[in-house]
Amino acid sequence: MTKWYRENAPITADKLADELMRLKRGSVTRRHFLGVTGLGLATAVLARQPGLFNSAAFAGDLGTQMSIATWPNYHDPATFEAFTAATGVAVEVNVFGSNEEMLAKLQAGGTGWDLFVPTNYTISTYVKLGLIDELDMSKLPNYDPSTENPRFTNEGIVDGKTYAVPKNWGTTGIAVNSSKIKTPVTSWKEFFDVAMAEADGRAMVHDYQLTTIGNALVSLGYSFNSVKPDELAKAEELLIKVKPHLYAINSDYQPSMRATDAWMTMCWTNDGAQLNRDMPEIQFVLGKDGGEIWSDFYAIPKSAANKAAGYALLNYLMTPENAVKEHIANGAPTTDSRVLKLLPADVTSNKIVYPDEAALTPLEFGAAVTLTDPGRAELMARFKSA
Amino acid sequence: MQAAMNTKRNLVTAALVAPAAAWLCVFLVLPFIAMLVFAFGERAPEGGYQAAFTFAQFANLPTRAAAFWNTLVLAPAGALLCLLVAYPVAYYLAVKANPRYRLILVSLVVVPFWTSLLVRTYAWMYILGSRGIPNLLAMIGIEDVRMLNTPGAVLLGIVYGYLPLMIMPIYVSLEKLDRRLLEASADLGAKPVSTFFGVTLPLSLPGVMTGVALVTILLLGEYLIPQLLGGGKVFFIGNALVDLFLQSRNWPFGSAIAVTLVAVVVVVLMVAMRIAWKVAGTRQVDLV
Numbered sequence: 001m002t003k004w005y006r007e008n009a010p011i012t013a014d015k016l017a018d019e020l021m022r023l024k025r026g027s028v029t030r031r032h033f034l035g036v037t038g039l040g041l042a043t044a045v046l047a048r049q050p051g052l053f054n055s056a057a058f059a060g061d062l063g064t065q066m067s068i069a070t071w072p073n074y075h076d077p078a079t080f081e082a083f084t085a086a087t088g089v090a091v092e093v094n095v096f097g098s099n100e101e102m103l104a105k106l107q108a109g110g111t112g113w114d115l116f117v118p119t120n121y122t123i124s125t126y127v128k129l130g131l132i133d134e135l136d137m138s139k140l141p142n143y144d145p146s147t148e149n150p151r152f153t154n155e156g157i158v159d160g161k162t163y164a165v166p167k168n169w170g171t172t173g174i175a176v177n178s179s180k181i182k183t184p185v186t187s188w189k190e191f192f193d194v195a196m197a198e199a200d201g202r203a204m205v206h207d208y209q210l211t212t213i214g215n216a217l218v219s220l221g222y223s224f225n226s227v228k229p230d231e232l233a234k235a236e237e238l239l240i241k242v243k244p245h246l247y248a249i250n251s252d253y254q255p256s257m258r259a260t261d262a263w264m265t266m267c268w269t270n271d272g273a274q275l276n277r278d279m280p281e282i283q284f285v286l287g288k289d290g291g292e293i294w295s296d297f298y299a300i301p302k303s304a305a306n307k308a309a310g311y312a313l314l315n316y317l318m319t320p321e322n323a324v325k326e327h328i329a330n331g332a333p334t335t336d337s338r339v340l341k342l343l344p345a346d347v348t349s350n351k352i353v354y355p356d357e358a359a360l361t362p363l364e365f366g367a368a369v370t371l372t373d374p375g376r377a378e379l380m381a382r383f384k385s386a
Numbered sequence: 387m388q389a390a391m392n393t394k395r396n397l398v399t400a401a402l403v404a405p406a407a408a409w410l411c412v413f414l415v416l417p418f419i420a421m422l423v424f425a426f427g428e429r430a431p432e433g434g435y436q437a438a439f440t441f442a443q444f445a446n447l448p449t450r451a452a453a454f455w456n457t458l459v460l461a462p463a464g465a466l467l468c469l470l471v472a473y474p475v476a477y478y479l480a481v482k483a484n485p486r487y488r489l490i491l492v493s494l495v496v497v498p499f500w501t502s503l504l505v506r507t508y509a510w511m512y513i514l515g516s517r518g519i520p521n522l523l524a525m526i527g528i529e530d531v532r533m534l535n536t537p538g539a540v541l542l543g544i545v546y547g548y549l550p551l552m553i554m555p556i557y558v559s560l561e562k563l564d565r566r567l568l569e570a571s572a573d574l575g576a577k578p579v580s581t582f583f584g585v586t587l588p589l590s591l592p593g594v595m596t597g598v599a600l601v602t603i604l605l606l607g608e609y610l611i612p613q614l615l616g617g618g619k620v621f622f623i624g625n626a627l628v629d630l631f632l633q634s635r636n637w638p639f640g641s642a643i644a645v646t647l648v649a650v651v652v653v654v655l656m657v658a659m660r661i662a663w664k665v666a667g668t669r670q671v672d673l674v
Contacts, residue, residue, distance in 0.1 A: 098633060100632075100633045100634070100635065101632045103433065103635065104433065104632045104635045105632070107432075107433060107434050107635060108631075125432060128432075129432055207618055207633075209633065243619065246617075246619060247535055247617060248535050248617030248618055248619060249617065249618035249619060250617060250618050256515075259515050259516050260516050261515050261516045261534060261535075372431065372432045372433060374429060374431075374634075374636070377433070377633065377634035377635065377636065378634060378636070380629075380633060380634065381626070381629045381630060381633065381634045382449055384618060384621060384625070384626075384629055385449075385450050385453040385621045385625070385626045385629070386452055
């Protein structure tokens with residue numbers, strides 16, 4: 001990801017030295033120097049540090065830091081750096097492997113998050129438990145509900161109130177390193193079969209009940225969202241049978257896939273696009289027997305300490321010009337038609353990111369019941385400790 | 387007069403003990419009581435805790451038998467492996483090393499400890515991963531070796547991570563060793579090997595027992611190393627606890643396991659200390 005950071009840097013080291021010499025020679029004005037090097041902005045940012053310079057350059061008190069909880073490999077680091085440069089608010093990024101873990105942290109309290117990224121099926125529970133705030137839309141002028149695709153955004157609205165706004169949508173498919181695995185993998189049934197044969201010791205499943213149990217259920221011909229005890233028992237049997245053949249149980253699978261320690265993994269769209277972009281031999285396929293389609297949202301915890309900064313960052317991310325950079329870096333499809341228009345054609349024509357409608361038909365959105373169902377929670381814990 | 391002085395002395399003692407007592411009470415006793423209460427409760431419908439009085443959580447303990455078994459086997463195994471590696475190092479440092487360089491050598495053991503265990507364990511992920519040692523082995527024709535995410539990798543990480551904790555107590559007990567005893571042993575005709583087993587080793591046993599107890603107890607609660615080097619497949623009790631609190635949100639069951647783990651640690655500690663004292667005590671009497 002470093003290359004993205006470099007591309008967005010205001011100036012290169014060589015260029016800075018050049019400009020500094022020009023300033024010293026008197027060829028350019030101080031104003032020009034501060035402008036081209038970005039130091040003018042940096043000075044303005046520093047000016048906000050209390051006690052450093054006594055000046056109030058920025059309107060509104062956003063504080064000096066905030067915290068966001070999100071997913072692995074999910075943002076362009078340059079986005080947060082640009083936000084910090086513009087507002088003086090440093091962004092601490094916390095990465096999670098499952099919605100259950102985010103919920104557990106919020107239930108326990110004291111997370112310190114000012115913004116977080118829950119998935120569609122969790123929002124109604126967060127509202128029910130009183131863990132998130134209804135969003136004050138007047139603080140999000142850059143968000144435009146009329147340009148959003150309601151298929152992916154309606155779960156952010158509970159009882160007519162907007163509690164969350166969409167980040168992007170995506171799918172949960174299979175990433176396969178085709179230079180290592182020759183058997184075709186086109187379904188979850190084949191995923192688990194190959195994991196116990198050609199990919200023995202090289203396949204990964206998520207550390208996440210929804211997808212790991214859900215895809216095991218799909219491979220057996222059941223619904224992704226089933227909570228029926230007899231169907232869950234069959235899924236557990238399959239998972240325990242597969243476990244000794246797995247490389248790892250981990251939702252951060254990119255490092256292992258890139259190092260070719262792992263050859264096949266359950267994979268989210270954005271990771272599939274990133275892996276395929278850098279290593280074309282890693283292919284991303286959707287299970288023809290089913291699987292998950294999802295959308296991720298931004299929401300603000302009721303317990304947030306710096307809500308002003310949470311809203312500021314959210315509004316910043318809802319600006320199409322900023323969002324488009326996120327989408328190019330992270331590879332997930334957008335829900336916003338304004339952003340879609342700005343995306344380059346090689347992104348919008350990428351079948352990993354924007355698959356044909358027919359490939360999406362067998363997929364299911366996660367259901368709220370799976371988040372809190374004790375049967376699924378305990379199954380996952382038993383599978384891992386077996 | 388005497389009574390007044392006693393009262394004053396008691397007050398001073400109380401003042402000195404108070405901070406430690408308050409610390410233990412707030413950060414050990416109270417949380418433990420909360421955990422004990424939780425352990426008899428029920429999981430709330432959305433996760434967390436709801437009040438109840440049931441032994442169901444303890445009845446459910448056998449479902450985590452594999453995690454308990456892994457912990458109870460790999461923790462002592464890791465401690466013993468640590469001991470095998472640490473003893474020669476400590477012996478060299480305390481007995482053989484040139485005293486002039488001793489301080490530097492001891493610092494070399496301790497300094498890596500200043501780097502976070504997380505960072506050092508992450509480094510092992512790259513050494514043991516496909517691009518590390520297996521890649522080198524492939525160059526000399528040994529293909530398809532898997533090291534990362536195996537029990538062996540976890541054991542290696544444990545020995546690496548805990549080595550300084552084992553070396554230091556042994557080093558301290560060997561350093562106090564009276565050299566005249568070794569000379570006496572040699573004068574009386576003992577070969578170096580029998581001097582080692584008859585004099586040096588027994589005298590260093592308190593250090594050995596302290597090291598083994600320290601490492602075993604810490605290992606019983608280990609979470610990080612199995613998580614990173616075991617790929618979420620080699621499961622310790624610590625990992626089961628993290629799962630129950632952070633994924634299943636089953637606080638009562640997690641509490642029941644934690645209480646059970648504390649009970650196991652206390653028993654292991656008591657047995658270890660009893661043996662250590664007994665060995666240390668009798669040996670001293672023998673030598674006097």
